[in-house]
Amino acid sequence: MISHILKRAFQSVLVLFVTGLVAFAMFRFVGDPVENMLGQERTEAEVERLREQLGLNDPFLVQYWDFISGALRGDMGVSFRQGRPALEIILERLPATLELALVSALLAMTFGILFGIFTAIRRKGVMTNFILTSSLVGVSLPTFLIGIFLIYVFSVELKVLPSFGRGDVIDLGWWDTGLLTWTGIQSLILPAITLGLYQMTLIMRLVRSEMSEVLRQDYIRFARARGLPEKAINFRHAVKNTLIPVITVAGLQIGSIIAFSIITETVFQWPGVGLLFIDSIQFVDIPVMASYLMLISVMFVGINFLVDMAYLAIDPRLRESKGH
Amino acid sequence: MQKKLIIAAQALLLATTGFASAETLNWARAGDSLTLDPHAQNEGPTHALAHQIYEPLLLRDMTGEIVPGLATEWTPSPDNPNVWVFKLREGVTFHDGADFDSEDAEFSLNRAMTPNSAMKELLSSVKEVRASGAYTLEIETNGPNPLLPANLTNLFIIDKGWAEANNTVEVQNFEAGEATFASRNTNGTGPYELISRVPDNRTVLEGFDGYWGKAEFPLEVTKINYTPIKNPATRVAALLSGEVDFTQDVPVQDLARVDSDPNLKVIKAPQNRVIFFGINQGDADLTTDNIEGANPFADARVRKAMNMALNREAIQKIVMRGQSIPAGAVMPPFVNGWTEALDTIPENNIDTAKSLMEEAGYGDGFSVRLNCPNDRYINDEAICQATVGMMAQIGIEVQLESLPKAQHFPHIPDLETDFYMLGWGVPTYDSEYIFNFLVHSKQEEIGTWNGTRYSNPEIDEKIVSLASETDLEIRNATIAEIWAQVQEDVVYLPVHHQVLNWGMANKVETVVDPEDSPKFKYFKFN
Numbered sequence: 150m151i152s153h154i155l156k157r158a159f160q161s162v163l164v165l166f167v168t169g170l171v172a173f174a175m176f177r178f179v180g181d182p183v184e185n186m187l188g189q190e191r192t193e194a195e196v197e198r199l200r201e202q203l204g205l206n207d208p209f210l211v212q213y214w215d216f217i218s219g220a221l222r223g224d225m226g227v228s229f230r231q232g233r234p235a236l237e238i239i240l241e242r243l244p245a246t247l248e249l250a251l252v253s254a255l256l257a258m259t260f261g262i263l264f265g266i267f268t269a270i271r272r273k274g275v276m277t278n279f280i281l282t283s284s285l286v287g288v289s290l291p292t293f294l295i296g297i298f299l300i301y302v303f304s305v306e307l308k309v310l311p312s313f314g315r316g317d318v319i320d321l322g323w324w325d326t327g328l329l330t331w332t333g334i335q336s337l338i339l340p341a342i343t344l345g346l347y348q349m350t351l352i353m354r355l356v357r358s359e360m361s362e363v364l365r366q367d368y369i370r371f372a373r374a375r376g377l378p379e380k381a382i383n384f385r386h387a388v389k390n391t392l393i394p395v396i397t398v399a400g401l402q403i404g405s406i407i408a409f410s411i412i413t414e415t416v417f418q419w420p421g422v423g424l425l426f427i428d429s430i431q432f433v434d435i436p437v438m439a440s441y442l443m444l445i446s447v448m449f450v451g452i453n454f455l456v457d458m459a460y461l462a463i464d465p466r467l468r469e470s471k472g473h
Numbered sequence: 474m475q476k477k478l479i480i481a482a483q484a485l486l487l488a489t490t491g492f493a494s495a496e497t498l499n500w501a502r503a504g505d506s507l508t509l510d511p512h513a514q515n516e517g518p519t520h521a522l523a524h525q526i527y528e529p530l531l532l533r534d535m536t537g538e539i540v541p542g543l544a545t546e547w548t549p550s551p552d553n554p555n556v557w558v559f560k561l562r563e564g565v566t567f568h569d570g571a572d573f574d575s576e577d578a579e580f581s582l583n584r585a586m587t588p589n590s591a592m593k594e595l596l597s598s599v600k601e602v603r604a605s606g607a608y609t610l611e612i613e614t615n616g617p618n619p620l621l622p623a624n625l626t627n628l629f630i631i632d633k634g635w636a637e638a639n640n641t642v643e644v645q646n647f648e649a650g651e652a653t654f655a656s657r658n659t660n661g662t663g664p665y666e667l668i669s670r671v672p673d674n675r676t677v678l679e680g681f682d683g684y685w686g687k688a689e690f691p692l693e694v695t696k697i698n699y700t701p702i703k704n705p706a707t708r709v710a711a712l713l714s715g716e717v718d719f720t721q722d723v724p725v726q727d728l729a730r731v732d733s734d735p736n737l738k739v740i741k742a743p744q745n746r747v748i749f750f751g752i753n754q755g756d757a758d759l760t761t762d763n764i765e766g767a768n769p770f771a772d773a774r775v776r777k778a779m780n781m782a783l784n785r786e787a788i789q790k791i792v793m794r795g796q797s798i799p800a801g802a803v804m805p806p807f808v809n810g811w812t813e814a815l816d817t818i819p820e821n822n823i824d825t826a827k828s829l830m831e832e833a834g835y836g837d838g839f840s841v842r843l844n845c846p847n848d849r850y851i852n853d854e855a856i857c858q859a860t861v862g863m864m865a866q867i868g869i870e871v872q873l874e875s876l877p878k879a880q881h882f883p884h885i886p887d888l889e890t891d892f893y894m895l896g897w898g899v900p901t902y903d904s905e906y907i908f909n910f911l912v913h914s915k916q917e918e919i920g921t922w923n924g925t926r927y928s929n930p931e932i933d934e935k936i937v938s939l940a941s942e943t944d945l946e947i948r949n950a951t952i953a954e955i956w957a958q959v960q961e962d963v964v965y966l967p968v969h970h971q972v973l974n975w976g977m978a979n980k981v982e983t984v985v986d987p988e989d990s991p992k993f994k995y996f997k998f999n
Contacts, residue, residue, distance in 0.1 A: 180879025186648065188515045189897075189910065190594045192918050193886070199648060227650020231672060232508055234650055241671075297706050304714040312710045313501075313702050314675070418702045420674040428673065428703070431848065433879040 157457050161450045168446040172439055173213035182229045182433035216439055226436030235436040239422055244324050245315055246421030250406045252337055253345030258399055261349040265356025270383055284350040296343040296416035303339060311336050313418035344413040348402050355398060359391040404449050496695040501708055501717040505673050505701040510645040510656040511629035512584055515591040520627050521990040525678055527629035527661035530559055531622055535995050537807055537987045543630050547622055554617045554943060561608040565685045567632045568666045575604035580633035589644035595624040616941045623901045635660045664692060664994040675700050690994040697993060712976050721989055723976040725796045725851060731976045742985035744973040746898045748850055749803045750966040752776060753891040755926025761842035761891050774833040776963035778826040782867045783966055785818050792855045797969035805970055810904030810952040826867045838868025844890040845873060846881040851971055857894060885924040893924060904952045908936040912959055927964045
């Protein structure tokens with residue numbers, strides 16, 4: 150059991166190192182940050198001095214090593230674009246992304262499960278058809294189009310919701326939140342729908358098929374035979390058994406919501422880490438790009454590791470498999 | 474019913490956000506200022522924000538004219554031709570209440586010349602800055618420098634006492650990621666005070682009660698909310714919805730949409746930026762062509778043919794939707810040295826161009842690569858695509874390589890491209906600046922952006938002579954001579970002058986600043 154955990158932990162760390170290596174191998178192709186940093190009046194001596202100072206003349210393995218050894222000491226380097234520590238910038242931007250991701254995930258879960266149950270119980274009907282058809286639109290349209298469409302309808306035409314930004318935020322010292330102000334909540338609505346729509350559709354379809362499956366099981370038939378009311382069968386027995394696989398998938402999807410927020414954040418000028426990443430790519434801000442990628446991979450690896458550990462705790466067969 | 478709902482919703486929004494106040498201006502543009510330290514970066518959006526908070530000795534107003542700032546008069550010293558004397562404005566206070574005097578000016582200019590400063594090149598001719606009286610400043614240059622005042626328009630003055638008290642005398646070392654007191658806080662003499670700022674997100678400014686120019690400027694904007702909005706569609710949507718009152722970069726495809734909105738207007742003016750192609754005419758052989766052992770661009774007839782084949786009017790009409798001014802010289806229209814004759818575009822005549830190619834021995838054409846940025850200038854990639862078709866008409870087969878700016882621009886000073894697109898702005902409004910960077914033979918300190926390999930010792934000598942020529946008539950004559958030669962040799966293929974499109978609510982009254990740097994103290998509301 151312990152060796153299994155150690156093995157998984159070791160694999161996780163390995164994945165992190167490889168991600169960093171691949172990232173640094175690719176940064177060379179993103180371009181040269183020096184021209185962006187110096188402006189048109191720079192001289193060649195300055196270009197050379199700056200390249201040397203930033204370590205851009207070193208082979209990428211050396212650059213990678215410098216980054217990793219710095220990161221282990223908690224120093225992720227300095228943003229070329231903003232001239233501030235990369236980690237500080239990312240931490241400053243993280244609350245915006247996490248709040249957006251959390252609200253989208255909640256929206257996706259709530260409506261996904263509700264619609265899923267509804268369409269599973271009422272297999273036919275106008276409402277069901279409407280939900281299923283419109284959810285198809287949700288999966289097939291690209292995020293930025295949905296975002297622009299929502300902005301057009303609710304900001305430009307109806308003028309009821311803001312088209313960009315985060316509204317007023319309240320600084321709690323270690324976390325700035327937009328959830329406590331009215332403008333903050335207003336600003337959150339459109340981006341949260343845009344980001345959560347795809348996940349909502351996914352969860353809805355998953356719930357629907359799981360639930361349909363469960364409803365055909367013997368114990369449901371027995372429950373019916375016992376004369377239990379339809380409500381109790383559906384919501385007490387069927388839904389509970391449906392939700393186990395749904396929660397697993399939804400947990401994993403939170404990671405991708407955070408990672409996919411890049412596009413939504415760009416469309417709504419949401420001041421989170423995704424927008425920061427896009428700005429950094431255009432400027433070739435290597436420290437920020439590297440820190441962001443490491444953060445995302447730590448998150449994915451961490452979630453996967455926890456899921457693995459959870460399986461281990463739940464499923465006895467995995468625990469006993471060490472003899473094989 | 475639906476209408477009622479909308480009206481109710483609008484009322485709700487107005488009541489809750491409060492952006493309808495006539496004195497607040499909500500300002501959006503694509504990029505944000507990089508730092509608050511006014512000497513740490515030499516870059517457009519950074520200076521644009523600094524101009525609201527800090528002031529230079531003299532500045533360009535919204536029409537590009539040099540006007541007094543913290544200096545009221547400036548003249549060359551009668552005793553020494555190397556010295557400029559500035560009379561400083563009296564009764565000016567900084568935002569924290571400290572008085573402004575010549576010590577602050579001396580301190581600030583010296584600070585801008587330290588190694589960490591990004592502004593030091595503009596002061597490279599300066600030998601010494603002296604506070605010779607409480608309100609008199611002398612700047613001594615190495616040799617006479619008739620254009621020194623034009624270099625001071627973005628050199629902001631900070632308070633010496635404030636910098637010393639807050640341990641921020643040194644310029645922020647931007648590249649080392651230093652955050653200093655001055656990179657996060659401000660204390661200027663400008664019309665607006667900084668209230669709050671979250672980089673890349675929102676900056677709030679409010680009118681400064683003790684501003685010296687209260688009687689002189691409209692100052693109708695009393696509060697500024699500045700938000701960078703990167704995505705062009707979102708920026709336009711924010712303008713259409715009324716959340717933003719003023720934006721500097723309306724994409725050309727949305728101009729009609731914004732202009733047709735009854736609450737909005739678009740105003741235009743030529744920008745201080747000319748777009749052109751550079752051609753490698755100096756090398757013995759090109760690396761990206763299919764002609765072995767010869768450089769077709771070295772033949773002036775080929776360059777003339779290309780200049781003729783480039784249909785600038787078609788680019789203006791189709792690619793730019795009318796939003797450009799075709800150019801005949803690589804010089805924005807308000808720069809000293811510009812004449813209508815120089816900027817007249819060559820006749821677009823394919824037959825003559827073809828016969829020139831024939832004469833040069835390239836009647837069958839040749840192939841070459843064109844390097845182009847795709848995220849720097851307005852419709853840059855589309856201009857290059859159009860050019861590919863135009864060059865094909867005279868037999869030049871162009872392979873287009875479009876790259877993001879971070880990958881494109883290093884090719885030019887590194888001499889890794891034979892045919893490239895570049896744009897150039899002239900902050901000093903004088904031809905010498907163009908010659909120094911684009912025409913002089915490429916060397917360590919001069920001609921740094923001349924990727925054409927054009928090298929003419931006679932022209933180089935004339936360019937160098939401009940720096941110290943105090944007789945303006947002789948100087949202007951030399952400038953004209955250099956331009957004549959540059960045009961004769963077809964060093965560059967000019968395309969057009971970019972046009973700035975500022976979109977704003979009808980209530981905002983302003984003209985377009987040619988440097989794209991709005992100074993809100995001049996803005997009015999109607």
